[in-house]
Amino acid sequence: MRRPYFVLMMTFVTGLIAYSFQATYPVHAAQSPSGTARIIAKVVLNGKAPVAGRLPMGADPACLTQNGGKAVLDPTVEADANGNLKDVLVYVKDIVGSYPAPTTPFTLDQSGCMYKPHVFGVIAGQPVEILNSDPTLHNIHPLPRVNPGFNIGQPVKGLKSIKTFAKPEAPFHVRCDVHGWMSAYIGVFSHPFFGVSNDTGQVELKNLPAGTFQIQAWQEKYGIQTQSVTVAAGESKEIVFTFKAQ
Amino acid sequence: MRFAIVVLFLCMATRILASGADNVGNRDHGKIVYERYCMTCHGERGNGAGEFAPYTNPKPRDFRKGTFKWRSTPSGSLPLVSDLERTIREGVYWTAMPSFFVLNPRARADVIAYLQSFSDRWTSEQPAPLLVIPPEPANTSASVQRGRDVYEAQSCAKCHGDQGMGDGESSKTLVDDWGNPIVPFDLTKGHMKGGSSSEDLYRVFMTGLNGTPMPSFSDTIKPDEAWDLVHYIQSLNAQNRRQK
Numbered sequence: 001m002r003r004p005y006f007v008l009m010m011t012f013v014t015g016l017i018a019y020s021f022q023a024t025y026p027v028h029a030a031q032s033p034s035g036t037a038r039i040i041a042k043v044v045l046n047g048k049a050p051v052a053g054r055l056p057m058g059a060d061p062a063c064l065t066q067n068g069g070k071a072v073l074d075p076t077v078e079a080d081a082n083g084n085l086k087d088v089l090v091y092v093k094d095i096v097g098s099y100p101a102p103t104t105p106f107t108l109d110q111s112g113c114m115y116k117p118h119v120f121g122v123i124a125g126q127p128v129e130i131l132n133s134d135p136t137l138h139n140i141h142p143l144p145r146v147n148p149g150f151n152i153g154q155p156v157k158g159l160k161s162i163k164t165f166a167k168p169e170a171p172f173h174v175r176c177d178v179h180g181w182m183s184a185y186i187g188v189f190s191h192p193f194f195g196v197s198n199d200t201g202q203v204e205l206k207n208l209p210a211g212t213f214q215i216q217a218w219q220e221k222y223g224i225q226t227q228s229v230t231v232a233a234g235e236s237k238e239i240v241f242t243f244k245a246q
Numbered sequence: 247m248r249f250a251i252v253v254l255f256l257c258m259a260t261r262i263l264a265s266g267a268d269n270v271g272n273r274d275h276g277k278i279v280y281e282r283y284c285m286t287c288h289g290e291r292g293n294g295a296g297e298f299a300p301y302t303n304p305k306p307r308d309f310r311k312g313t314f315k316w317r318s319t320p321s322g323s324l325p326l327v328s329d330l331e332r333t334i335r336e337g338v339y340w341t342a343m344p345s346f347f348v349l350n351p352r353a354r355a356d357v358i359a360y361l362q363s364f365s366d367r368w369t370s371e372q373p374a375p376l377l378v379i380p381p382e383p384a385n386t387s388a389s390v391q392r393g394r395d396v397y398e399a400q401s402c403a404k405c406h407g408d409q410g411m412g413d414g415e416s417s418k419t420l421v422d423d424w425g426n427p428i429v430p431f432d433l434t435k436g437h438m439k440g441g442s443s444s445e446d447l448y449r450v451f452m453t454g455l456n457g458t459p460m461p462s463f464s465d466t467i468k469p470d471e472a473w474d475l476v477h478y479i480q481s482l483n484a485q486n487r488r489q490k
Contacts, residue, residue: 143423151322151454151461152454155401155466156399159466177416177420179416180416
């Protein structure tokens with residue numbers, strides 16, 4: 001009689017312990033971005049871009065060497081002669097559904113004492129590989145408002161650290177305290193419908209489902225603009241975001 | 247009956263461990279302690295903007311972000327309650343934060359429970375793995391010399407300077423997470439801010455100081471190298487005294 005009683009009680013105990021560890025987060029079925037609509041955003045700067053200052057690479061001889069002694073300019077506002085604005089993060093503000101985070105890391109490189117890329121987005125939970133390609137000390141110091149931050153020293157060329165940001169969050173600053181000019185911004189999303197404007201100011205949001213979306217464009221100096229855009233299945237719609245130069 | 251009590255205990259212990267709640271202070275009592283001893287600097291809302299805050303440097307910690315310098319946990323993580331207890335008990339040397347050694351342990355536990363109410367990180371985050379500090383080897387001249395090599399290899403001099411005096415090439419541009427100017431610690435001063443024991447020093451560069459430019463080097467410094475670096479940093483103070 002004692003043995004069945006013991007087995008029963010152990011099962012009960014195991015169940016209780018398992019319950020105590022149970023995650024409280026709701027579970028949604030993950031979706032793949034398989035829609036056929038797309039939005040092509042063009043980002044332009046109205047007016048003359050501010051003159052980009054020369055970054056003080058001379059503060060660290062290794063940084064100067066990595067750039068071959070050439071001047072490196074502040075990337076805060078990068079626009080070409082036609083006003084095409086680079087490094088603007090464009091994204092769908094809210095969308096229903098749960099999209100799986102890629103397991104392939106997104107690489108943030110520290111090269112020539114600059115962050116490459118300067119602005120980028122990841123899906124919440126996606127690994128971010130932080131690489132030091134420079135023969136000097138960098139410390140990678142993100143300043144998120146929702147996710148926990150961290151600050152890691154990478155004193156040797158070739159070092160890699162892998163981190164994740166678990167919760168969606170508006171773009172936040174990343175800095176290297178050793179080289180005060182190094183600056184990057186990361187946006188964390190619950191979905192894959194985001195992109196960063198290229199040299200010609202273009203961003204493509206593809207594989208969208210049909211619907212009406214709030215599309216936002218975020219620029220580190222000029223802030224956020226929002227447009228409401230409706231796309232049908234198979235439709236491709238072009239929109240323009242115009243930031244005023246200041 | 248005895249078995250049921252054991253089951254109940256197991257479940258409660260599991261819940262407590264899973265939530266990281268290693269504090270058992272009374273929040274209501276802690277509020278009284280906080281308002282009497284902490285509020286003038288850290289502010290009524292725990293935002294670091296108390297009445298005396300403008301006259302302090304560095305500024306009182308803003309508790310709303312759950313960001314604490316001296317921890318036994320990895321960079322970015324919440325501290326253990328025992329870390330907060332140590333800071334409150336010992337104070338922070340060279341700053342306006344005094345030692346509250348005179349408060350009884352119960353009052354310190356209570357005030358920790360209250361300051362945890364300023365950030366929801368304390369209820370939403372899982373406990374982080376604790377830094378394991380191996381036993382300290384002998385502090386020999388060979389260890390000090392190896393520590394100097396570690397100091398150079400890890401580029402500590404970029405901020406702390408070649409002689410550890412806090413005058414490295416990056417020292418003039420540093421700011422904390424709130425944008426306040428901050429300077430690297432002068433390692434020749436003797437007393438360390440977060441405690442001067444060997445373990446205190448070991449902990450600082452292996453976990454970093456959250457909210458400041460001081461990063462964690464746990465990915466790149468091995469435990470035996472860390473002890474050598476501790477011995478080298480301790481030697482900077484002795485060297486300084488000899489030179490005087």
